Amino acid sequence: MPTKMFLQGNEACAYGALAAGCRFFAFYPITPASEIAYVMAREMPKRGGICIQMEDEIASLASAIGASWAGAKAMTATSGPGFSLMQEGIGYASMTETPCVIVDVERAGPSTGTPALPMQGDVYQSRRGSHGEYPIIVLAPNSAQEMFDLTIEAFNLSEAYRTPVVVLSDALIGHLREEVVMPEGSEIKLVNRRTPEPGSGRVRAFLDEDVAPMPIFGTGHSAHVTGSTHDEYGMREVSDPKYVHKVVVSLRNKIQKRAKDIAKVEMEALEGSELALVSFGSVSRSASHVVKILRSRGTRVGSIRLITLWPFPDEAIERAAKEVPKLLVLENNLGQVVNEVERAARGRAEVAFLPPATVASIHSPDFLMRRIEELMKK
């Protein structure tokens, strides 16, 4: 029997992680993400897992990466300022092909910003926050239910591709209370990383575009894990540009080759629409509401919701752009995803951005409808 609970998005995220088999959670307290830790601190020991408050966010992700090499499904959760500190670890996890999940419950920034207000300011940072060229997967839930579902999905993608996965939420979704339906454990599809036969000695553990098995510490593989440029066995190769090329390209291809399967979008009422709203996360709730009202009035408006932000759903956007002449991008920032939409549309549709009336507040349906109707008259 599925369980129904009335939960905050953050709590749902923690239950999702537990359902996904997360057995190591490290954190540093920060608003608006702390409730994830409250649930983990209570529930993790009951499941034989570890929940530890580390000395800072750098150490939180670092210990999660360490635990992952010891065989754990590992997660950390934070908000913007902590996410900034974690960038070093995200780059390391990408480079070393370490599965781990990082939840960023965005606040308004820059800097300390305002802890309890939602903003979607970390879109670019979630993709390119660490130095160098590396791949990443970023998911954007828009409800408490999706905090549960997409956290499980984040673990599955992370295990499948041996890569860090970011759940990019915000204060609105994190603190929102809704009914969450949690299927019984056996009904949840789980993915576990491939590991080499224990005791099989040194293995080719890196740079395989089809994802190499991960040699877990203590299982007899003498694994060498380094953030330096390396070969397929993990051994440092730092003087020959050929190896830098190999590392950067194979890590990118590992994700990009499967971008079509990874990148998910949700389309609503696109057929025959003159305009489609493009949104993600908390803002998509207003977008979806507005589309329903406008359609009931006979206005030909559809909606495209990005569930995966990175790898960017290029194909889906290009397809939509062939069908709908105008795409209006809504996001709670001054325009980050709009640039990607414009690129992916490849000139097949007119792409516009509607900045929020007030940054870090909820997109009010009235404001949106007025602006959409104005735009459609043009």
Next chain:
Amino acid sequence: MSLAHPLEKYIRKGTLPHTFCAGCGDGMIAQSFLRAVDELGLDFKKMVFLSGIGCSGWIPSPLFDADTLHAPHGRAIAYATGIKLFKPELKVVVFVGDGDALGIGGNHLIHAARRNIGMLVVCVNNMTYGMTGGQAGPTTPRGMATITTPYGNLERGFDSCELVKAAGADYVARWTAFHMRQLTNSFKKALGKKGFAFIEVVSQCPTHLMRPMGFKRPSEMLLWLRDNSIPIEKASKLPKEGLEGKIIIGEYADLDRPELSEAYAELIRRAGAR
């Protein structure tokens, strides 16, 4: 009769010759450590080694034929914490330099000591940032001229042993690269400890500090380490003024307090884990 070095079985194939500079203490420390492992008869495959960024990071990585993780600068102890907590049955050893442990990674060091988590941290203190060219660091003695303190270092260096002891570690000791036999014994003792163990090895950097310190040969630096060292028992009886600039060697702490991963295992039992 085999001609292989008795410790060669611990060396990862294809990693020799090593990367240490001629006259560096790192090779001696590696040997001293492996001797301790060998004498204790530890299973190398159940040990995990972590490295910081810097010369001493090369001691286990890639040299040791065991699981090794070369962490970003300053973070090795934080990575090690996750490994130890999730798999307490592994013996976790971290090799860091003074810059890694006390500069960028100072926060992780004191908190690992406070938690008394079961790992051994070996801090090779050569008083400088050797890897990046001999800059001043958090252990560079006051007054020492380096490439970034050409008029002499204005700051006092950390006393890592006093710091880590105060933070709550179970075992704390300091030796120099001259005191290899004592160091091996200390490694053996530390590897048998349940809680957080910290060993500082004051070592020579012939590449960057030989000339600023006025030496002509690495061996002179070793002799200087010998002549500048005072055993902790003797030092405790001397007036403070006589200890200025001296290296106080020996055991600073030897306790057996509750260890974190054990305490966590107990918590899991209490919580009635399925």
